[in-house]
Amino acid sequence: MPLSVDDRASNPTFRKLRDTWLVVSWASALSDRPIPVELLEEKLVLWRSSDGTVQCAYDRCPHRGTQLSLGSIDEQGAIICPYHGWAFEPDGMCVNVPQMSSEVPIPKRVKLQKLSCIERYGLIWVCLGEPTEQIPQFPLFDDPDMRHVECAPYMWNCTPERMVENFMDFGHLGYLHDGLLGSRDDLIVPEHSVTSEKNRLVFDLTMDVPSTNDSFGVTQVEGDRGKQTNSYVVSAPYTIFLQSRYHDSGTSRVLFFSVQPLSLERCVGYCYQSRDFDLDQPDAPFEEFQALLAEQDRPIVESQLPKHAPLKLSDEVHLPFDKVAVAYRRLLKDFFYTT
Numbered sequence: 001m002p003l004s005v006d007d008r009a010s011n012p013t014f015r016k017l018r019d020t021w022l023v024v025s026w027a028s029a030l031s032d033r034p035i036p037v038e039l040l041e042e043k044l045v046l047w048r049s050s051d052g053t054v055q056c057a058y059d060r061c062p063h064r065g066t067q068l069s070l071g072s073i074d075e076q077g078a079i080i081c082p083y084h085g086w087a088f089e090p091d092g093m094c095v096n097v098p099q100m101s102s103e104v105p106i107p108k109r110v111k112l113q114k115l116s117c118i119e120r121y122g123l124i125w126v127c128l129g130e131p132t133e134q135i136p137q138f139p140l141f142d143d144p145d146m147r148h149v150e151c152a153p154y155m156w157n158c159t160p161e162r163m164v165e166n167f168m169d170f171g172h173l174g175y176l177h178d179g180l181l182g183s184r185d186d187l188i189v190p191e192h193s194v195t196s197e198k199n200r201l202v203f204d205l206t207m208d209v210p211s212t213n214d215s216f217g218v219t220q221v222e223g224d225r226g227k228q229t230n231s232y233v234v235s236a237p238y239t240i241f242l243q244s245r246y247h248d249s250g251t252s253r254v255l256f257f258s259v260q261p262l263s264l265e266r267c268v269g270y271c272y273q274s275r276d277f278d279l280d281q282p283d284a285p286f287e288e289f290q291a292l293l294a295e296q297d298r299p300i301v302e303s304q305l306p307k308h309a310p311l312k313l314s315d316e317v318h319l320p321f322d323k324v325a326v327a328y329r330r331l332l333k334d335f336f337y338t339t
């Protein structure tokens with residue numbers, strides 16, 4: 001259920017998220033047309049202006065409230081409203097009202113409500129308010145030995161924090177993803193520790209993984225199983241960088257995952273599958289592997305109640321192998337309530 005404007009203003013999570021860079025789209029989704037995106041219950045429009053930069057504004061024409069994302073972009077890179085053809089330059093100012101002689105000045109108040117927008121790592125990031133933190137880092141993005149594959153965005157009816165927590169929940173890997181990320185005959189979670197930094201968590205875990213070579217060929221192990229060390233950096237609130245190093249081959253698979261809150265209870269996950277091996281092999285198995293995992297996870301995470309992961313730890317059961325979830329909830333508590 002959408003929150004009222006008053007509820008949003010008084011909701012600390014909403015207020016903090018408005019001042020956070022959040023992912024809203026793959027950059028590759030932008031072509032020569034404007035596109036609509038949604039962020040925290042706001043309808044926004046993205047377009048690429050003639051200098052190649054990405055622009056973002058509320059998806060409302062100031063004239064009659066028409067969705068600008070139904071419009072077009074002219075040769076100068078101005079966005080054109082589909083109703084009466086008014087044109088708006090990248091700075092948001094209206095530069096053409098076809099119904100009025102060009103001799104008549106256009107009032108300065110005829111302008112779009114622009115928003116801060118950055119293209120980075122092939123993703124578009126938007127901040128609805130004043131950003132208080134940097135965009136999370138993707139350290140290997142410019143590494144020429146890495147190949148990055150965009151996976152289909154995953155739209156889930158769940159809270160963003162439940163989606164993020166699922167991505168780093170070690171206990172479910174062998175059980176829910178039996179034969180893919182672990183095995184049901186070996187569910188003991190290996191020892192690990194979590195380091196909490198300001199707005200970040202850092203942790204490693206070395207585990208046995210089954211070979212997927214018969215079906216997907218995404219795992220770099222020589223026998224039926226091999227060791228893999230997973231190194232995670234989690235940036236509050238909703239971004240994970242994960243590097244999985246295979247002991248048998250010394251190669252790495254990397255996942256960069258960031259979540260777009262459409263509202264506080266619906267979200268979209270953007271995930272890169274990156275690798276420094278099999279660069280001449282097709283990318284499809286990597287995307288299909290991730291899609292299969294996501295479809296195993298989705299109904300589970302959408303079923304979780306309460307929808308919001310309780311930040312009061314005693315409201316759910318946490319056992320010693322759940323220390324990442326405990327640290328993540330503390331991170332969120334700090335991020336939303338003390339920074």
Ligand code: FES
Nearest residue numbers: 061063064081084
């Ligand atoms: S509604 Fe956009 S130009 Fe009239």
Ligand SMILES: [Fe+2]
Nearest residue numbers: 166177293297
């Ligand atoms: Fe999973």
